[in-house]
């Protein structure tokens with residue numbers, strides 16, 4: 001976070017000459033010049049002469065002049081899919097960090113409830129139709145994309161891949177500093193069932209690292225659990241809609257396949273994903289590249 005800087009112009013006060021009036025009466029003789037810094041420390045410049053001044057004549061300091069150095073523009077975060085399960089938690093986390101938050105999705109705010117939602121600027125637009133969101137990136141310093149979904153293979157490629165690639169390119173052109181993409185863990189053997197989903201995710205990841213080699217962060221969770229809001233109802237099963245749930249729902253025969261390794265990935269809480277996403281989008285020291293589920297859990301435990 002940016003810290004506002006307020007500086008005070010240095011004050012010239014004689015401290016060495018004991019015959020001069022006390023500091024409360026701000027006069028100066030140039031036999032010794034001392035500077036009062038903003039931290040209140042006195043230090044001598046060692047100069048004995050001010051050109052053009054009679055050295056016997058005290059210089060009256062009328063008053064200290066305060067200069068307000070404007071803080072850098074505040075962080076402006078755009079959450080793509082801020083009305084979704086992960087996106088809404090990302091918005092809340094970012095607001096708690098004092099960021100200015102906006103969201104873009106096809107349905108805008110849709111059915112998102114809660115006081116926090118009133119603090120978000122909701123834009124309606126489709127990432128697959130660039131004319132519908134061309135001004136949304138104005139002034140934005142970082143982006144977190146929570147856009148993804150399921151359907152036919154071609155639809156999954158478009159929503160996970162093309163939509164995010166469009167956003168990554170536009171953000172790079174606008175000079176956005178950091179971009180976090182919520183991708184997904186690789187389920188290797190099961191990937192062919194959701195081919196479009198994983199191919200889309202991979203294509204977006206490649207584009208992100210090519211356009212944001214220093215400010216691009218990819219989060220690869222497996223299961224994400226937490227409270228999912230559907231209309232005014234809160235479902236405690238965030239796992240619904242995860243790639244693994246889709247695989248198990250659509251491919252019953254796979255239950256008999258000895259799927260080892262990736263299926264044992266630990267589920268991760270949606271608040272942890274949101275926390276790491278917001279940090280990755282604002283902390284310039286956050287390392288670029290992919291973060292797996294263990295990395296997400298590790299970063300989420302850090303303050």
Ligand SMILES: NC(=O)c1ccc[n+]([C@@H]2O[C@H](COP(=O)([O-])OP(=O)(O)OC[C@H]3O[C@@H](n4cnc5c(N)ncnc54)[C@H](OP(=O)(O)O)[C@@H]3O)[C@@H](O)[C@H]2O)c1
Pocket residue numbers: 080081082083084085086087104105106107108110125126127128146147148149159163182183184185221222223224225238239240241242243
């Ligand atoms: N949930 C999990 O367990 C899990 C696990 C691993 C990875 N992930 C990944 O995490 C991300 C978020 O998942 P989620 O569960 O939060 O999904 P979600 O609730 O379905 O949210 C998806 C968001 O994307 C928006 N969106 C979809 N297509 C769009 C488009 N063309 N233009 C603009 N916005 C669009 C949706 O809003 P509109 O419908 O209003 O457009 C919605 O806000 C996804 O990429 C998902 O693949 C999720």
